[in-house]
Amino acid sequence: MSKKIYLYPGWIRIWHILNTLMFIILIVTGISMQYTGRKDHLLMVGFVRAVRWHNIAAIILIINYIIFVAGNIITKNGKYYRLKKQNFWSDLWIQMRYYTSGMFKKEKPPFPVTEVRKFNPLQKFIYVLAMYVALPLLIISGIGLLLPDITINKLFGVSGLVLTDFLHIAMAFLLSVFFIVHIYTCTLGSKPLSLFGEIISGYHEAEEEE
DSSP states (O other): OEEEEEOOOHHHHHHHHHHHHHHHHHHHHHHHHHTTTOTTSTTOOOHHHHHHHHHHHHHHHHHHHHHHHHHHHHSGGGGGGOOOSTTHHHHHHHHHHHHHTGGGGTOOOSSOOOSSOSSOHHHHHHHHHIIIIIHHHHHHHHHHHHSGGGSOSEETTEEHHHHHHHHHHHHHHHHHHHHHHHHHHTTOSSSTTHHHHHHHHOEEEEEOOO
């Protein structure tokens, strides 16, 4: 048997959908700015248009991120991102073993979703790195590129603008990989699209323990 757990309140669902849309725009426009000579290529847009939409999407993403952090502070959603030292590495290993072997043998998830545990240990660790390390660095470096006058002139003899650009591209790459993997893991529910439906309804369908 299964039961429905309300895990995604309205503000989280709106934030998640808007975040996804802005991230897609940022990926497409970011790639377009790198390959602006290929204007007619699939998913490519002109340089001027790409810059404009990249900046607009970035501003919306920053505002959306502030809402996310504030929401996690003032609501109970923040508890799902708190890492615990107890059994940290062993739990990560158990979850990695499940992803690489156990789920293909139809084993039950070692850390099923409950009202107090929305993420398994590996998900939580990666989400914390993505949302509280990589994304802030992406935003800070993006602001530095948008407002180069506030960027450090030189660091260790290297242009601050070059280092900022490198940091921005590196974080964008890592978050793009995270985005792709995230989409894949969302297909691992009871049905390929069931987890996607959760972000629309707000409810997760969990198997009741016997």
